[in-house]
Amino acid sequence: MHIVDVNNLVKRYKEVVALDHFDLHIEPGEVFGLLGPNGSGKTTAINCILQLLTYDKGEIKLFGEKMTPTRYDLKRKIGIVPQNVAVFEELTVRENIDYFCALYVEDKQKRRSLVDEAIEFVGLEDYTKFRPRKLSGGLLRRLNIACGIAHKPELIFFDEPTVAVDPQSRNSILEGILRLNREGSTVVYTSHYMEEVEEICTRIMIMDQGHALATGTNDELKAMIGTGERIRVEVNALDDALLGTVRALPNVLGATFDGTALEAACTNGTHNVSDVLGVLATAGVATGRIYAEPPTLNDVFLEITGKALRD
């Protein structure tokens, strides 16, 4: 059984087609990443799945059952950590977490221990009596997470939870997500940061313009494309003729010069670096530092769409 089962979802905002016959299938136990640039439809997909938005067409099942706005039994099993921090300014940290937990858990005694656990989980023990405006951006994000997870949901949606947080909070958020997953929650994680998605996700869907472009594990996605290695060589100058010679090498799929370095996308070969350096040496071009790296998810996005994930 898929824990999230979305078929043929269409969502329009007037003339903008935000989701265009979108399918999504997630298995229990996954940390599933939705990766795409701003505006690709990630938040819209989540909000439709959660019935926070109406949609034009499509079928959404959660836990094997049809999801509708009044399926409170299903909503109880779901946690949401929205993109924009959504907490009450007039409530303290503890009161905020308790308020959101109370939407799902009536028993006060039980709630007290759940709220304690959530506070400990996000490391806000020293701030329980603070009001949100006294918290830094990173701590506010952690409060937002605690509000979404205190009721111990089976399925948790995180919508870009690390935007505008410091690296330390970012790491603690990612570790926290993996811990929730280890403790049994299925996670859906949206981001436009490929490094994060690579780091924590068991499977990844690459999205653009409301379409699912490709889905697979990190390795599967990278195996779908021709690029096997990306070479970067620092050079002071490179004329078009020489760039043409590099591009004509049999293992080179594409090459660019940005004023400081030659970058070449190559197939998976053993002589890529020596071939490229050979062309430069023959032409008498002095080289600086040289890098050779396996492909990234940006290469996958680039090869499928013709544009970079991050401009």
Ligand SMILES: Nc1ncnc2c1ncn2[C@@H]1O[C@H](COP(=O)(O)OP(=O)(O)OP(=O)(O)O)[C@@H](O)[C@H]1O
């Ligand atoms: N309320 C709205 N009214 C009109 N258009 C909208 C609305 N919300 C989103 N859109 C449009 O729908 C498309 C998908 O937006 P969405 O916010 O789902 O993308 P996203 O991948 O989550 O991006 P971001 O990370 O910036 O939130 C975009 O073209 C966006 O401009």
